[in-house]
Amino acid sequence: MAKMKFLCDAERCIECNGCVTACKNANEVPWGVNRRRVVTLNDGVPGEKSISVACMHCTDAPCAAVCPVDCFYTTADGVVLHDKDLCIGCGYCFYACPFGAPQYPSPQQRVFAVRGKMDKCTFCAGGPEEVGSKAEFDKYGANRLAEGKLPACAEMCATKALLAGDGDMLADIYRKRVMRRAGRPETWGWDKAYGAGV
Amino acid sequence: MKSSLNPVQDRSSRSRLGKLVLLGFLGAVFLIVALPLTGYLLVGETAAQAQQGATNPLSEYWRGAREGTQGYTAVTAPQANVLITDSGQNWRQIRNGPLATYGAWLMFLVLAILAVLFLVRGRIDIDGGRKGMTVERWKLSDRTLHWFTAVLFILLGITGLSLLYGRAVLMPVMGPEAFAAYAQGAIYVHNYLGLFFGIGLLLMIVKWFRVNIPKGHDLGWFLSGGGMLKGKHPHAGFVNAGEKLLFWTLFFVGGAIVVTGVILLFPVLGQSREVMQISLIIHAVTSILVISFIFGHIYLATVAMKGSMEGMVGGRVDVNWARQHHDLWMKELEEKGVKPQPAADAEPPPKPAEEPRPAAS
Numbered sequence: 001m002a003k004m005k006f007l008c009d010a011e012r013c014i015e016c017n018g019c020v021t022a023c024k025n026a027n028e029v030p031w032g033v034n035r036r037r038v039v040t041l042n043d044g045v046p047g048e049k050s051i052s053v054a055c056m057h058c059t060d061a062p063c064a065a066v067c068p069v070d071c072f073y074t075t076a077d078g079v080v081l082h083d084k085d086l087c088i089g090c091g092y093c094f095y096a097c098p099f100g101a102p103q104y105p106s107p108q109q110r111v112f113a114v115r116g117k118m119d120k121c122t123f124c125a126g127g128p129e130e131v132g133s134k135a136e137f138d139k140y141g142a143n144r145l146a147e148g149k150l151p152a153c154a155e156m157c158a159t160k161a162l163l164a165g166d167g168d169m170l171a172d173i174y175r176k177r178v179m180r181r182a183g184r185p186e187t188w189g190w191d192k193a194y195g196a197g198v
Numbered sequence: 199m200k201s202s203l204n205p206v207q208d209r210s211s212r213s214r215l216g217k218l219v220l221l222g223f224l225g226a227v228f229l230i231v232a233l234p235l236t237g238y239l240l241v242g243e244t245a246a247q248a249q250q251g252a253t254n255p256l257s258e259y260w261r262g263a264r265e266g267t268q269g270y271t272a273v274t275a276p277q278a279n280v281l282i283t284d285s286g287q288n289w290r291q292i293r294n295g296p297l298a299t300y301g302a303w304l305m306f307l308v309l310a311i312l313a314v315l316f317l318v319r320g321r322i323d324i325d326g327g328r329k330g331m332t333v334e335r336w337k338l339s340d341r342t343l344h345w346f347t348a349v350l351f352i353l354l355g356i357t358g359l360s361l362l363y364g365r366a367v368l369m370p371v372m373g374p375e376a377f378a379a380y381a382q383g384a385i386y387v388h389n390y391l392g393l394f395f396g397i398g399l400l401l402m403i404v405k406w407f408r409v410n411i412p413k414g415h416d417l418g419w420f421l422s423g424g425g426m427l428k429g430k431h432p433h434a435g436f437v438n439a440g441e442k443l444l445f446w447t448l449f450f451v452g453g454a455i456v457v458t459g460v461i462l463l464f465p466v467l468g469q470s471r472e473v474m475q476i477s478l479i480i481h482a483v484t485s486i487l488v489i490s491f492i493f494g495h496i497y498l499a500t501v502a503m504k505g506s507m508e509g510m511v512g513g514r515v516d517v518n519w520a521r522q523h524h525d526l527w528m529k530e531l532e533e534k535g536v537k538p539q540p541a542a543d544a545e546p547p548p549k550p551a552e553e554p555r556p557a558a559s
């Protein structure tokens with residue numbers, strides 16, 4: 001069984017934000033939400049590094065562990081999804097997530113308690129609605145996995161810094177790259193998301 | 199360089215132009231291939247640097263990223279510039295672990311102690327029975343405030359605990375859809391009524407502050423376990439030391455519930471995720487503490503002592519009850535010359551318009 005993962009190669013990411021735009025476009029992400037973002041460390045200093053980050057689809061997902069209505073589930077592909085019909089907008093997943101993935105629909109606009117259903121990256125795998133239906137698209141965005149495609153962000157990435165797909169294949173590709181460039185491997189975020197030793 | 203503009207072109211100049219174009223084309227192809235490859239020069243450089251030092255500077259870099267270093271991002275959401283927040287994992291472990299476990303045990307234990315207490319002590323009668331004469335204890339405004347806050351507290355307690363324990367306790371029984379629908383209602387109730395509870399608590403604290411200032415005789419009350427340990431009832435004023443303890447618990451611990459609740463209620467105030475994590479832990483711990491205390495409060499007021507509820511329901515208490523539980527207050531009333539009235543069920547004469555209030559409040 002595949003375990004879908006994201007891997008961002010910090011030696012390649014050039015902070016073009018193409019993945020962010022591709023995601024917003026493919027999923028028609030609600031205004032104010034960015035399911036993916038690019039963070040640059042030591043910005044403007046020699047040796048700066050950029051990393052594109054979204055939900056990492058953790059193996060032992062903290063969001064799922066704290067959700068009071070237990071609305072998260074892991075698909076057969078290892079993608080972590082949640083059911084917006086069950087979500088009560090408490091924000092606990094947003095507290096627990098190490099990567100800041102779950103977000104209130106419009107953080108800047110909602111003032112009072114009712115904070116709406118959480119939104120987060122779906123690995124372009126839709127959600128718990130009929131595959132390819134309008135309801136699925138409206139609530140969760142595209143279901144590219146069902147069409148045999150990979151997440152839009154990774155497919156769009158011009159430098160192939162952002163990889164998405166089966167974890168073993170990603171690890172192989174990345175290992176070859178690291179050997180060729182005689183650098184050190186930095187499978188960024190993997191120990192956090194998928195546990196030690198991956 | 200448009201050759202067609204000049205009709206008199208000799209062959210040699212035409213072929214020179216052709217060579218130039220070819221050269222230009224080849225040059226462009228070379229640059230297209232070669233320029234991106236310069237990236238490898240830089241990679242070679244960083245790799246070389248990494249091997250020179252004793253410690254790899256990049257390892258510090260990634261350690262920093264794992265510990266929540268801030269970077270730059272074009273996304274303008276709060277804290278979007280942080281790659282990894284480790285505290286979320288701690289929050290998860292504390293909330294799902296010790297908080298939920300010990301919280302449940304504490305509430306369960308308090309209920310068990312109260313049950314045992316009831317079995318051992320039963321309902322405590324009024325010494326010498328009812329006198330049939332009553333004095334005013336709580337004004338209508340006090341009673342309204344008490345029940346306003348109490349009802350809100352119970353609603354907030356039930357809805358809050360549903361968020362903490364519902365998944366484990368209610369969901370297996372109700373099924374995910376029904377429980378989610380209930381939880382959605384619960385969170386609306388909790389979030390909208392929370393502020394009103396805060397207002398009620400504040401008014402209560404202001405209104406009942408003076409009577410709850412600790413006095414010397416309160417120590418004696420505690421030493422005799424509120425009269426549970428020794429047969430004779432200890433001295434107590436308008437409120438006894440146990441009630442004062444409840445008041446000060448509500449003051450500090452209840453205050454913490456309200457403050458942390460408001461922090462959680464408005465994620466737009468600019469508070470960081472860490473502050474919200476800590477707030478939720480404090481909110482839940484303090485809630486469970488106060489809920490446990492309130493269990494005792496309800497037990498004493500309803501089943502344990504005969505005559506206690508009357509003061510908060512009708513506002514008047516039997517004179518003998520007052521002498522038994524709040525002797526100093528009763529003495530005060532007598533010194534002030536307050537005349538007890540016959541109890542309501544004994545056909546009271548029309549009440550005088552203004553009756554002096556107990557000095558206490």
Ligand code: HEM
Nearest residue numbers: 354355358359361362392393396456459460462463482485
């Ligand atoms: C000013 C009053 C209060 C406010 C503003 C408030 C607000 C909140 C908020 C915002 C949450 C997070 C979930 C949500 O979004 O609803 C929460 C959770 C909770 N509240 Fe309150 N609350 C208040 C009073 C109380 C009281 C009086 C109690 C207990 C008697 C209580 C018990 C709880 C519990 C047990 C949780 C769940 C904690 C968890 O799931 O870990 N709250 N409250």
Ligand code: SF4
Nearest residue numbers: 055056058063097101
């Ligand atoms: S990255 Fe965050 S939202 Fe995604 S699975 Fe992990 S904890 Fe859940």
Ligand code: SF4
Nearest residue numbers: 067087088090091093
């Ligand atoms: S916001 Fe929704 S998905 Fe997140 S923990 Fe709360 S109920 Fe679950």
